[in-house]
Amino acid sequence: MTRALTASLSLAFLVALVGFDLATSDLNPYQAPAAFALGSGAVASGGFCGALPN
Amino acid sequence: MSQTATHDTTPAVPAGVLGKRAGLLLGALALVGLVAVFAGARYGMLLAIGLGFGVALEGMRFGFAGPWRAMILRREPSGVIAQLLSIAVVAIVAIPLLASHPGELVGAQAPVGFAMIGGAFVFGACMQIVLGCGSGTLVNAGSGNPVSLLALPFFALGSFAGAWNLIWWTDLGALPIITFGGTSGLILTLVLIALAVGLFLWRAAPGTVKLSRRHAIAALVLAALAIGNLVVAGQPWGVVYGLGLWAAKGFSVLGGDLSASAFWSAPGSMERVQSSLLTDYTSLTNIGIIAGAFGVAAWRRGALSAALPGYPARAWVATVVAGFLLGYSSRLAFGCNVGAFFSGISTGSLHGWVWFVAAFCGAFYGIKLRPILGLEARS
Numbered sequence: 499m500t501r502a503l504t505a506s507l508s509l510a511f512l513v514a515l516v517g518f519d520l521a522t523s524d525l526n527p528y529q530a531p532a533a534f535a536l537g538s539g540a541v542a543s544g545g546f547c548g549a550l551p552n
Numbered sequence: 553m554s555q556t557a558t559h560d561t562t563p564a565v566p567a568g569v570l571g572k573r574a575g576l577l578l579g580a581l582a583l584v585g586l587v588a589v590f591a592g593a594r595y596g597m598l599l600a601i602g603l604g605f606g607v608a609l610e611g612m613r614f615g616f617a618g619p620w621r622a623m624i625l626r627r628e629p630s631g632v633i634a635q636l637l638s639i640a641v642v643a644i645v646a647i648p649l650l651a652s653h654p655g656e657l658v659g660a661q662a663p664v665g666f667a668m669i670g671g672a673f674v675f676g677a678c679m680q681i682v683l684g685c686g687s688g689t690l691v692n693a694g695s696g697n698p699v700s701l702l703a704l705p706f707f708a709l710g711s712f713a714g715a716w717n718l719i720w721w722t723d724l725g726a727l728p729i730i731t732f733g734g735t736s737g738l739i740l741t742l743v744l745i746a747l748a749v750g751l752f753l754w755r756a757a758p759g760t761v762k763l764s765r766r767h768a769i770a771a772l773v774l775a776a777l778a779i780g781n782l783v784v785a786g787q788p789w790g791v792v793y794g795l796g797l798w799a800a801k802g803f804s805v806l807g808g809d810l811s812a813s814a815f816w817s818a819p820g821s822m823e824r825v826q827s828s829l830l831t832d833y834t835s836l837t838n839i840g841i842i843a844g845a846f847g848v849a850a851w852r853r854g855a856l857s858a859a860l861p862g863y864p865a866r867a868w869v870a871t872v873v874a875g876f877l878l879g880y881s882s883r884l885a886f887g888c889n890v891g892a893f894f895s896g897i898s899t900g901s902l903h904g905w906v907w908f909v910a911a912f913c914g915a916f917y918g919i920k921l922r923p924i925l926g927l928e929a930r931s
Contacts, residue, residue, distance in 0.1 A: 501696030502856040505849050508693045508701055512842055515798060515829070522805050523828040530592020530831075535786025541655045542786030543820070544833040547793040547882065547891035548662040548901070550722070551818030 569853060576847045583843070591830045597784045598833055602840015603847070604777045605789070609691045610845035614770035616685040616889040620676075620915050627757035633749055634767035635894070640745045641775035642898035646782055647738040650899060659899030660788045662886030665726025668903060669910045671714075671884030672892065676911030678874040678881065679889065680918025681925060686791035686888030689878065690838055694845030698860055699927065702868065703875030704795075710879025711796030712803065716813040721884045732900035741900055748908075778894065785833040788895035791841075792882045794834030800825050867926035885910075 532538035580603055588596025609615055619631020650659050662668070679685040684692045684700045689707055692700030714721075732740045753762060781789040800816055804825050810816040816825065829835040849855045882888040885907055887896060893911065896904025922928050 499860045500856060501849065501858050501860060503696075504698045504701050504860065505694065505696030505846055505856055508696070508704075508842055509846050511693075511704075512839055516839070518805075519801070519829040522801070523826065525591045525828050525830060527590055527592050531594050533593040533597065534784055535594070535656055536649070536653060536783045538656060538786075540786075542658045544785055544787050545793045545797060545820070545824050546658075546660065546787050546834065547790045547887040548660040548896065548903070549793075550662075550718070551815045551821055 573851055576851055580843070580847060587830055587836070591828065594784055595831055595836055598781070598836040599840045601777055601780050601784065602837030603844040604780075604840070605687065605774070605837060606691060606694060606841040606844020606846075607848055608770060608773045608777065608844075609687060609841070610695050610848040612766055612770035612773070614767065614774070615688045615691065616893070617679045617683050617688050617915075619767075620912065621680060621683070621919060623752060623755075624916060624919055626760075627755055628760045629752040629756040630761050630764045630767045632752050633763050634771040636745050636749050636752075637763070637768065638771035638775045638778070639894055639898045640742060641772065642778045642782075642894075643738060643741045643745070643900070645779050646788070646898050647733065647741065647900050648735075649782065651734050657782060657786050659731065659901060660790065660887060660891055660895035660904070661729050661731050661899060661901040662892070662896070662903045663722070663726040663729045664903045664906045665722060666724045667721035667884040668726065668886055669906060671721075671881040671886075672907040672910035673914035674877055674881035675885055675888060676914025677918035677921065678878045678914075679911070680915045681874040681922050681927065682871055682878070683922070683927075684878075686878070686882060686890045687841060688889075689875075690791065690841040691845040694842035695849035696846075696856060696858075699863070699867075699871050702871050703878065706872050706875030707879040708795040708799045710876035710881075711792050711883055712799035712879070713876075714880035714883025715793075715796045715800075715815045718883055719814040730902040732902070737900045741897065744905065745897070778898070781833075781837065782899075787833060788891070788899055789837065790834045790887065790891035790895060791838060792834075792879065792888050792891055794829075794832060794836075794838045795879060796883065797824060797832055797835060798829065801829065864926040870921075870925035870927065 531540060535542060584596045584600045587599045622628040623632045650657050682699055682703050689700045689703055693704045778789045804810055815821060824832055886892055886903055892904055892907040
């Protein structure tokens with residue numbers, strides 16, 4: 499067996515992850531934030547590993 | 553006038569390889585375009601930044617676990633100094649930006665505490681056992697490393713579980729969040745980085761390369777991408793949160809009850825669990841890192857035809873345990889080598905420095921454990 503197998507499995511994992519996500523949640527580009535946070539005037543609200551829950 | 557015949561000695565690239573490479577480029581552009589159209593421009597750009605991280609880390613063979621190992625085992629400082637160079641470049645841009653745009657931009661700032669220090673120590677050990685840190689596990693999985701591929705899902709489960717218990721661990725004792733902000737904070741951060749570089753140079757073995765050209769270029773590319781991450785997302789580059797979110801989403805869809813966890817039942821967490829991963833910043837860059845590393849491996853001639861290494865059973869068990877601990881410990885430590893070390897220090901958080909010291913101490917033990925666990929030949 500070669501790395502082609504394991505690299506393909508990692509790609510398959512990504513495809514499955516995104517497929518599962520799209521099947522369980524919706525996307526709405528009309529509710530998307532401004533392209534750049536810098537200068538947007540909006541408060542940053544993304545999840546981050548250093549943040550405690552809000 | 554004399555003419556000199558020139559001969560191109562570069563081997564010709566077969567048409568099939570060119571076609572494959574063109575397909576990889578078009579595929580990457582299509583993915584970014586699709587996410588930008590169906591989710592939003594910001595999300596498309598973050599996927600592109602993640603792809604950039606993956607291409608840079610795999611393409612320039614740069615990382616975090618390997619350079620620490622090189623410094624500890626062979627006293628080669630080039631990789632570690634490149635990491636600190638990259639952090640310094642980001643700090644020069646990020647700390648003033650955070651001061652001038654409060655609210656719009658946030659740093660990777662977290663409290664120092666008992667669990668944070670212990671978590672960083674365990675993470676440092678485990679990243680040497682599997683030779684893959686937060687970003688390294690993603691990169692290695694994408695390029696076909698079987699150890700990282702197995703560690704990755706357990707990393708995600710560990711991150712989910714660590715976040716589940718995060719409040720309990722933090723309640724064991726933690727200082728208030730201490731940050732180095734503004735001009736004085738930037739100067740202090742740069743002085744500390746210079747001191748760390750000086751320490752590594754002092755400990756370097758005679759005759760070793762102090763900062764290789766490849767490492768320097770990789771450091772600058774990584775810094776540019778990290779600054780881009782901050783400007784687009786409003787928060788620094790992170791890895792671990794996204795992995796935990798993947799597991800939380802799966803847990804929730806399978807009928808699991810997140811309300812028992814103070815972390816996952818918080819309104820912000822619940823909202824992100826219910827939203828698409830394609831609107832979560834760290835998920836997007838994580839996906840991009842795996843895909844970018846895959847792209848580089850597929851681009852390189854012969855990279856994917858390398859035979860898979862064989863390991864004893866205890867090595868695979870160790871990989872599962874270490875993968876889980878990587879995720880769990882990094883949540884207690886408020887980040888991994890990316891979220892705490894790279895982004896914490898570069899955005900002026902004291903916890904980034906404490907993380908660095910604790911994880912580096914843990915790395916000594918991880919290096920000792922790796923051969924015992926069957927992940928390399930014992931010397």
